[in-house]
Amino acid sequence: MNVIEAVKKRKSIRGYKPDPVPKEVLKQILELASHAPSAMNTQPWEFTVLTGDILENVRRSNVELLNSGALPNPEHVVVGWPRESIYRQRQVDLAKQLFQLMDIPREDKEKRAKWLERGFRYFDAPAAIIISTDRCLSESGPLLDIGALIQTICLTALHFGLGTCIEDQGVAYPEVLRNYGHILDSKRIIAALAIGYPAWDFPANKVETEREPIKNFTTWLGFD
Ligand SMILES: Cc1cc2nc3c(=O)[nH]c(=O)nc-3n(C[C@H](O)[C@H](O)[C@H](O)COP(=O)(O)O)c2cc1C
Numbered sequence: 001m002n003v004i005e006a007v008k009k010r011k012s013i014r015g016y017k018p019d020p021v022p023k024e025v026l027k028q029i030l031e032l033a034s035h036a037p038s039a040m041n042t043q044p045w046e047f048t049v050l051t052g053d054i055l056e057n058v059r060r061s062n063v064e065l066l067n068s069g070a071l072p073n074p075e076h077v078v079v080g081w082p083r084e085s086i087y088r089q090r091q092v093d094l095a096k097q098l099f100q101l102m103d104i105p106r107e108d109k110e111k112r113a114k115w116l117e118r119g120f121r122y123f124d125a126p127a128a129i130i131i132s133t134d135r136c137l138s139e140s141g142p143l144l145d146i147g148a149l150i151q152t153i154c155l156t157a158l159h160f161g162l163g164t165c166i167e168d169q170g171v172a173y174p175e176v177l178r179n180y181g182h183i184l185d186s187k188r189i190i191a192a193l194a195i196g197y198p199a200w201d202f203p204a205n206k207v208e209t210e211r212e213p214i215k216n217f218t219t220w221l222g223f224d
Helices: 003-009 023-033 052-068 086-101 109-120 143-159 174-181
Strands: 046-051 127-134 163-167 187-196
Touching (some): 003 143, 023 046, 023 143, 046 052, 046 174, 052 127, 052 174, 086 109, 127 143, 143 163, 143 187, 174 187
Antiparallel strands (some): 046 127, 127 187, 163 187
């Protein structure tokens, strides 16, 4: 697969086959992804890779906290778009598409709650990668580097027939990850990635997100 194919093919996968991902494959992906650029080659990232019983414990605790009404407590806040903004509108468009594909009517609170749980369960992927950074660094400094890293993981995963979903839901309860993943307080937990072999017949995997034409957000200067 060439780079252009990979960029076009990558999409968020929200339904996985139960087949485990061999550790050797995950290792290769992370080694390749660690070639991602970072400011002054600082490489401000750390991986915690979860599978098996430990991942099951994390899933269970996340869902317990969610259903207990515990407020998410992320160490890197992603959610929060101004209500009248185009950003909020795009989020609503995505949710509508997902709910339609998953046959979740707007008023069906139970089905909506079950769908929400899936995100906190890493969409039942056989593995999850938690990405953290060092608290001695500034809060925003490592984020560009980690963004480049995450996209590199997602693209590299395709080479091995794997799908991914970047998730802020997966790090909404950092205390769970610190407990089961032994992540030190000196690390700031930034994002999770669900990773596994896509279940292509899972309805949510059929979602086709749209992109704004680049003319709407690009200024060209100095061209004739
Ligand atoms: C920082 C970040 C956080 C995300 N968190 C979630 C999440 O918690 N749950 C989810 O279902 N998707 C999550 N996504 C996936 C986005 O919804 C997805 O990338 C976007 O809708 C574009 O769709 P695509 O990835 O299929 O191209 C996240 C993506 C990013 C970059």
